[in-house]
Amino acid sequence: MDYQFRDIEKRWQKFWAENQTFKVDNSSAKPKYYVLDMFPYPSGAGLHVGHPLGYIASDIFARYKRLKGFNVLHPMGYDSFGLPAEQYAIQTGQHPAITTETNINRYREQLDNLGFSFDWSREVRTSDPDYYKWTQWIFMQLFNSWYNLESDKAESIDELIRRFENSGTNGLRAVCDDDVSTFSAEEWKGMHDSEKQTELLKYRLTYLRESTVNWCPALGTVLANDEVKDGYSERGGYPVEQKKMMQWSMRITAYADRLLQGLDGIDWPDPLKEMQRNWIGKSVGALVRFSLTPSPSPEERGEPGAEKPGYMTADPAVWDILKDHSRQHRQDSTEAEDVLWQHLRNSSTGHKIRRQHAIGTYIADFICLKKALIIEVDGGYHVETKDQDELRTEALNNLGFQVIRFSNEQVVSDPIGVSKIIKEKLNALPERILDGSDSLSFGEGRGEAYIEVFTTRVDTIYGTTFLVLAPEHEYVAGLTTPEQEMEIQNYIDQTKKKTELDRMADTKTVSGAFTGSYAKHPITNEPIPIWIADYVLAGYGTGAVMAVPSGDQRDWLFATKFGLPIVAISDAQTNLDKEADPTKEGHYINSGIINGLKYKEATSTLIAKLEELGAGKAKVNYRLRDAIFGRQRYWGEPVPVYFKEGLPYLIDREDLPLVLPEVDKYLPTESGEPPLGRAENWKYKGELEYELSTMPGWAGSSWYWYRYMASQEDRKQDSFAPAEAISYWKDVDLYIGGSEHATGHLLYSRFWNKFLKDLGYVVEEEPFKKLINQGMIQGRSNFVYRIIDDEGRGTNKFVSNGLKSQYTTSALHVDVNIVMNEILDLEKFKVFRPEFANAEFILENGKYICGVEVEKMSKSKFNVVSPDDIIERFGADTLRMYEMFLGPLEQSKPWNTNGIEGVFKFLRKFWKLFHDDEFNFNVSDEEPSKAEYKALHKIIRKVEEDIERFSFNTSVSSFMICVNELTDLKCNKRKILQELVVVLAPYAPHITEELWSLLGNSAGKLSVTAYPKFNPEYLVENEFSYPVSVNGKTRINLNLSLSLSQAEVEELILANEDLKKYLDGKTPKKIIFVKGKIINLVV
């Protein structure tokens, strides 16, 4: 019989299903191999021809590995929670579970048609309570964990509680919220339970916190950063806005560095790793503080430039008054103050003391900032009543300062005694630690006020000519002077009006406003004006930058626009009048202590200096934010949490799974609560409120590869997968999927994997050892050209593509399924568009040729090609091989059916090797010839090499070459054909199973037979046809024995008559001879 692909394919698919041919065991003497596909969301549209590309590749690989003697785990399942089913439910009232079930059945049918070797007994569905029970369980583990920076891993929250009980927060290094409290063991023990829980929530790896989220009003839910593309939702394309909400978050930032480090050891495509690196966004730099504290004013120091404003800490509303007062006080200072100043100045007490220093809305007579001590001398200016003094003391105490008072008489009569008291007091007070964790905020007076900036170019610090704060920065109000108030307010209003989108789109316009205040350069002590501008992002770094216009283009543009100075910092900088030059080359200039140094030494010198001054330190910054984990939607995993007195608590483990309740409608409640708020009598223990948001789409997919490790039997046990199974399968050896998951699924999965490893549940630090991105298959649209008449109306005439330039036409999409090699099937077209049944066609060479364009594959463009249609026409084996034949797996390409016949012809030709001209099965047991063996062993080796480097397209070509050769040799020898069947089996499993059993082998054993052993002897040649070239140009081919030496070859070459004419009578200077490759004469 001729090649009956429909019958053969159906029969073997049934056989595999009935015999569970691909069911895999968790224990085997064979080495393990885990081949995984990124699992699909079962959409209603079904599979198009682009979807199976990766599945075909992974199936070939899995089948190949089985032949190579591996125990292969190759499962499939469904990411079945998600938005589309819910949107459909909102529109139709149909329960998403029903839609999902229907879609899954359709998917399964389509997948089965392709002949995949999945072990379906291990299928998972994320929306199945038996599955999401464990998603909820992992959530509980995260809730019960904190990240210990000491051990650099997640640990049980009980351990944290023990620490609090023993030593409070002392010496604790943990990843946590910014607003954690500092307390002692005693203070901890004294806390109420609710206080303790509130505090612990700030450490848990999943936590509830008020945060700015991406709110999508159209979808009625919050989205994660990776689900938002250019200000619109990735699914549906609806606008997204920023909103503050109480939200569950995942502390993925704790793993930022491990997620980054881990990339080095895994075999993933570089662009993918690069995307993750960018997403994590590590930058190494420094935090630098620009003090806002007034220092002795220029006139006090007796320096010129006294008109320059001083530095401010004061409440801006009263600054003007204070400024006047302060100046006046120094001039009009009392005798007592002057006397005392002589004993306190120049650190004569061993502590730096300032005079007439503004704090809050007050001016202190003397102050030591480091020890937060204020010294007041009563009398003179302070003629207020005692009550007023007390009020003032209390206010200063609230700002974190201690106050000691002396009378004028005391000071004047015994200045040495007074200064001694002050000195003792200062010695006794603890020094403030000026580091990042001690968050000193402006106006609260917990110490010296400053603006902290993050910079990756601390070496350019001497080029800082202004500071820029994000308009949202918390200090802005405080720093704005009355004169600048209008301008700043206008600017902030203007920025607020801009949407996130405008702000991103409009990066050209330079805008900003001056606050009127100045900070102090940490090294030069120069006054640095403070501006605000929206090119500084509130959410990155500290929300403030030191602007170095000579080195940063944005700063340069800003400085140019507002007339701020641009100071060169390196002798290598050029063109500073035209643009910034961020070079790290050359030696520093205008740069104080680093003048003459180069980049590396300058950076370390400066960091050391800043640390010494307490004004800065090296710092690593990440762009990665904690992941928002709640969705205000119905069709997702319920969060296993209830609330008591406003605080979240986990439900008991025995109560898992917390099953998704039924609701009457899939919409928010009238009060704006998520759909789960509609569930009746849905209360924990009948009385406590459950969390009403559900988990995001990525929850279920962040651990699913472990569930596949559990067999049906294993799943009855009480674990997400048995420890033995996990220690056997370990990780995914080969993972195939699209690059669209780069910063979503693939990052979250790595995060959960690391977390599960920290807790000892899994064994590998990285879950996916080798990953391949299959390219996208784009649609290829076909067009017909309708002629437009003079009035611009469409006529009933169509013109073929090649002639369309002679007419005015409009292009119409035409169903690609009625076009073959760009030739339109006119009869089918008339059926497809009945309104054109009587249309006239202007043909070229008797054919109507369609136009072509590459677009996304979509129904509206009539360019969707379903695998079912292809399988119906050519069979699954042809489709599998053709998809591979299209080109390298990673490359994106438009789908084009042109050429599929070549692959079909190949399979038919292969079939014919086993049959005579009348299609009788006819295989001979004769000993094959050397040429036949050579053809076979070439392909044995080629397929091995190709599969190992995932070059599937070249294998298909080689199969064709091999079958062409064997056809030419009229080979029907069993010894050749049987081995060829095995080699081809991973690519074309159905036809090979059929021939395998026709050859008399036991049915179904093909997939576990051994891959043929390559024998190089069959490829050994003793002659080679050398291309002989003169000066690199090939002239003749010369058959020579491979055993010849260089000298023998040279002799033969020089004697060759044919070559003489190319030598122009000259003697070759040199003869290059590469054995088995080439001979080249240099003349």
Place this chain on the structure above:
RNA sequence: GCUCGGAUGGUGGAACUGGUAGACACGCAGGACUUAAAAUCCUGUUCGCCCUAAAGCGAGUGCGGGUUCGAUUCCCGCUCCGAGUACCA
């Protein structure tokens, strides 16, 4: 802007660590079979020149240079295309 990837016939693509560029397939052209068509099979097919044909000659892997006996492959500069990302300090 930055990062990564890519550019080879009419088309998809091949050429493994520098060694005969264009394998394999599609398409196209010609032929065989056929009353005819489809299917199948055979031949040719990088371009240009020459030509009845064979043979020959020249050019050629986005552009310009370089290294080398020899470059699609390595190096430098540029152009274009695709993807990701974006005032990230």
